[in-house]
Amino acid sequence: MEIYGRVRRAVRVEGRSQRAVARKFGLSRETVRKMLEFAVPPGYRRQHPVRRPMLGPWIGVIDAILEDDRQRPAKQRHTAKRIFDRLKEEHQFTGGYTIVKDYVHTAILRSQEMFVPLVHPPGEAQADFGEALVVIAGVEQKAHYLAMDLPHSDDCFVVAFPAETTEAFLEGHVQAFAYFGAVPTRILYDNTKIAVARILGGEERQRTRAFSELQSYYLFADKFGRPARGNDKPGSSRTGLRPGGGKGKVEGIFGYSRRNFMVPIPRASSWDELNAQLAERYRDRRQRRLRGHTETIGERFERDRAAMLPLPAAPYEACEKISARVSS
16 A cells, blocks of 8 residues: 555656656556556555565664665665665565665655754645643543644644544644645654654654545645654653654643643533633634744745645545455
8 A cells, every 4th residue: 555655656756757667566557557547546455465574674774784885885886786786696685676775765865864954945734642631521631633734834733532543633734734725745743653653763664554545635744753762751652752753843832832731721512612712722823923023924925825735635534444354
């Protein structure tokens, strides 16, 4: 499912030709054409999972080669193909070239991120879950909030659910995109199990089917924070963002929401009413001019929206899909 979204994004967003994408991913042009025709695979279910050799035992070797290359002239650095050849010749690697090439590409991009820009590019977002107490229909209970923040403009959206589930995660994205009137080009996440099935090392992630479908439908790119280690404190039981991973703004939105909208504890007759109250307040917030800026949040948001991806003709059906056999 993950490659499905990568193929669609390469053509629809990056503007590559179907021929070039077919060659890059080792697919026929007819397969690429079918992937572009459907936002998610139309009902195909593989009988057995694809077997892929694990790269894990060789990641340290690859990282050491790339680190050493940083001290070498550009023309004498390893290509992914040369690293692949050395792994086979010197370290008994039995896997394929593609998994090595993808990891090398990601590792090189990661090493180039030397400085965090003070000005965030328009069109990008950050998302995470938070918690707060609310009273719904007279019953005090814990609300789980999906917050999505646009760091360039400081515009944001928060939607509350009774539980942090896959359906809530998907529906929160659908509502956020509708609120913004567009889709962020890239979204930064922690390592929530709703999106990440497995951390493969470095920035490599095996994404869940539900998240891959959402990504294929809306065509946004993703980026995940560093996993928590040792004494690091994840934000909740289902998250694993290491402090310093770059999501201070979205965490700030939770604090802002609690201080301004949830003190005293908010009361509503239903979850829909609570979310309508939050949406109205965030729309009003667009009129604010934050310290250090000459433009309002709404004025800066227009640059975000201009850089974002268009919404598809119909919203994604936000539900967790489970495969099942039909017997006679």
